[in-house]
Amino acid sequence: MKPDPSTQVAPLLDPRMWGKERGLPRPYPVVCHLLDTAAVFQALWDVLLGERVRERIALALGLTVDESRAVLAFWAGLHDLGKITPPFQAQVPEAFAAVRGDSSYRFAPGAERDRAFRHEAATHWALAQLLEEIGYPGERRLLRKAVSHQVAQLLGGHHGCFGTVLKSKELALASVYRPGLGEEGWAEQRRVHFTELRRITGAEAVPMSGLPAELAVVVAGLVVVADWLASQTDAIEPLLPPGGWQGTPEDLDVHWARTRNAASGLVSAARLGRARFVAEEFGAMFPFTPNPLQRDLVERLPELVTERGPGLLLVTAPTGDGKTEAALFAASVLGRAADARGLYFALPTMATADAMFPRVKAFAGKALSGERALTLLHSMAWLSPVYSQREHDAAQPGGLEVSAEKATATEAGAWLRGAKRGLLAPLGAGTIDQVLGAVLPLTHNALRLSALSEKVFVVDEAHAYGPWMHKLLTRLLEWLGAFGVPVVLLSATLTGRTAGSLVNAYRRGAGFTEPSAVEPCYPGWLFTDAASGEVVAPRAVGSERGRTVEVAVRPVVWDTEDGVGAAVRAGGRRQALREALRPVAEEGGTALVCCTTVAEAQQTFRDLQKAFPGLAGSRGGLRLLHSRYPATVRQRITAECEEAYGKPRTPEDVARPRPASILVATQVVEQSLDLDFDVVVSDLAPLAQLLQRAGRCRRHLRGEAGRPGWALPEERPRLVVLEPVGARGGTEAPRSWGTVYDAGLLHRTAHLLRARAEAGVAVPGDVQRLIDAVYAEDFVDGLDGAAEREVRRMDAQRHAEEAAEEHLAGMVGICAPADVAGDLHQLSRREVGVGEELLTTRLGADSGRVLCLYEQPDGALTLDAPGKLPLPAGGRRGLGREELAQIMNHVAPVPGKWLRHGPDGLPTPAGWDKQPLLRDLVVLRMRPGGEGTWSCRHGDRTITISEVGLEAT
DSSP states (O other): OOOOGGGSOOOOOOTTOEEEOTTSSSOEEHHHHHHHHHHHHHHHHHHTSOHHHHHHHHHHHTSOHHHHHHHHHHHHHGGGGGGSSHHHHTTSHHHHHHHHTOTTSOOOTTGGGOTTSOHHHHHHHHHHHHHHHTTOOOOSSOGGGOHHHHHHHHHHTTTSOOOOOOOHHHHHTHHHHOGGGOSHHHHHHHHHHHHHHHHHHTOOOOOSSOOOHHHHHHHHHHHHHHHHHHTBHHHHGGGOOOTTOOOOHHHHHHHHHHHHHHHHHHHHHTTOOOEEEOOOSHHHHOSSOOOHHHHHHHHHHHHHHHHHOSEEEEEEOOTTSOHHHHHHHHHHHHHHHHTOOEEEEEESSHHHHHHHHHHHHHHHHHHEEEOOOEEEESTTGGGOTTSOHHHHHHHSSOOOOBOSOHHHHHHHHHHSOTTOOGGGSSEEEEETHHHHGGGTTOTTHHHHHHHHTTEEEEESSTTSOOHHHHHHHHHHHHHHHHHTOOEEEEESSOOHHHHHHHHHHHHHHTTOOSOOOOOOOSSEEEEEETTTOOBOOOEEOOOTTOEEEEEEEEEEBOOTTSOTTSOOOTTBHHHHHHHHHHHHHHHOOEEEEEOSSHHHHHHHHHHHHHHOHHHHHSTTSEEEEOSOSOHHHHHHHHHHHHHHHSOOOSHHHHHSOOOOEEEEEOGGGTTSOOOOBSEEEEEOOOHHHHHHHHTTBSOSOOHHHHSOGGGOSTTSOEEEEEEEBOTTSSBOOOGGGTTSSOHHHHHHHHHHHHHTTTTOEEETTTHHHHHHHHHOGGGGGGSOHHHHHHHHHHHHHHHHHHHHHHHHHHHHSOOOGGGOTTOGGGGTOOOTTOOHHHHHTTTTOOEEEEEEEEEOTTSOEESSTTSOSBOOOOBTTBOOHHHHHHHHTTEEEEETHHHHTSOOBSOOOTTGGGOGGGTTOEEEEEEEOSTTOEEEEETTEEEEEETTEEEEO
């Protein structure tokens, strides 16, 4: 005879089940943390999510917006239900002792020691059953199609990785397959917590369908943020229940009222609100009259967006034609139409991100209202001089204490420190890799996607990425198209094929799988909206900076390895440089010499010191800039270059002749700095890079008084290209260049430029045609037999290498949103052997970091050669922020091959292994040599540092 349900007593919630303990005076009941997280989620829903996204979520679930708010808060609270398991509770032996002896809580012998069965996985297993019990649609034969399983999988991924789809037969015998779940008493207690949480949040409604992938990641991201905010010790301590707290329904209702009152304050303090794009007029954003490109956007884009809705804008224009301001104006138009909550400006390098940060900050001050928290995002952002002291302090490693296991506390601290919130901040400027991580199977990639879901996304230098990053960017654009967020792409040199791949990726994500023909005009812009997918006919615009670049191609024998004192060879590179630069030395003016490798830049600098002793002896007459300096030295040199060669600040600057000066540099000057030279001399490079370098020639109007006589007329900038040639006179890249550039592109570029030598290159008129021509398949048809065969061979090799990189990126990257098909594990799945470290270093980028320590006469090691900066030792708790910053300011990047076959360097000081930024440093003991040089032996190399930076022999 079955017992009468009406006579059975409902089980009570057990307040001994703890959820937080780290950093707290006593364990915090798990039910309290579940309620806290639900309350914070509601506050985030109200403040962070826009009305359009809330409506999309409600429509997908088949609920009203109010019902969706309650149901999703319920889900958020359920994220830690898996903590009601023996392995988790056993982590605090004192708390576990009370329930271990309770006969209600049985478990298989040793189950409490199964630390491999983490609590988030337990959440996934438990909720797949509990949600089906209350009517969430299930599908036993194919669980990935079950709403109950999708929600369970989503919440089981709150530590950044989504578990695999469970099997129905295993789920039916869950405690057998997963002894860490415990037996019936544990399951009953999870059911009680589940039921009480549902009652308190008012989540009685049942969704009829699941969420598409793009909305699932939005919800998943909010769950993570709600958990982290609710886990801060400062947030928990005021909510700690008093001694003897029983967790009765009345107790829980009181706690719910208290935590709801506190939740909005947590979100507000985190500065996770919405920026609003309020300025409509160009003049309200910028203190100058728009140029033709900007004016055309001002006149046409608002009406177009009003008719069609937000979408993707592609802007192509020469360097210096105001693309940044055009992008920010367009972001305001698109952001207003999309009700976007902020902006992220993505750039190719840390230097370009640093330069963009103050411009975005100034724009935000004039064009935006609401929450305008702005972050700089790249690996060394906390050391960047563009931060104010307050921002600098807030961005340094460390952060608020989070009551969670160590891994979670570290993750949360990195995102929730000070006044900055990483990608979650409404506004950001940073490197492209910060967002491309969203489409790699990295921990918390869904959080990155969620953070972008209502932002205007701007990509500068869209042409500057190789096949690996281009493939990832197209995948990211698919996700952004699925979100329906506005995108602005900027490029100075973009092939039609590349433009088409970017535009059509966005369209695919928006649901339009048939590719559209894309033919960008230069300068000009084109637009496609996310609602119809139609690509509007591109608009060509004029340029106020039209000019013709005089191109002189000098075939030279590559003699960079000749010693500084060696005789100058006729027809060699050293002779050509002397001839091209002699007007600067004799008559004044400025010149840029752009070298292919750091080693050749260093050797060229030394050679020019010998060739032009007058310049070498004058302050600033010869400068050298590349990446292989300690950070603080590179920052100093960069600042000096901006002062010497930057944009004129006053009318007096325009009319004042500049002292004779030559800058020898590598590719770092192509994108990161707004510099202006009277002549540019460059080693041969692919056409796109050469045009970027030519954009640094006579970039700003200075007039006759501001230029030397040999550099007039000003509108005829001069680019001298040093073409390396072999014994038979044909283009032949030096062995020292390795794989920096594709050999076939160098041949194509040299051939094109020789053909343009007499007429020059009209900018912008010739640019798009030449860029497309240098990649055209029929390019080889105009070559003679031997040259044609050689270029075809090189083309085949390039295509194979590009295909391999694209295939690799496609293999390791996450799938498109349409291919997730209800299984969120697709966002976390990795190929065998592909780990997080491999992905974050772009699959084997050959780089390392060194810290040079200088051995003084008394044996002491210092950070500087004069011996004035002792090596920071740190206190009992290790290195402080200022000490860590001091060390990192003296770190320099070097090729990984320098370090691969040597010892690990000096043993790192005690405590450094606890600092993530210092773990992979190789510390070098440098001893003094002659003429300001310090060196050490590392493996089979001698590494030196001097005024020209780091070198290895």
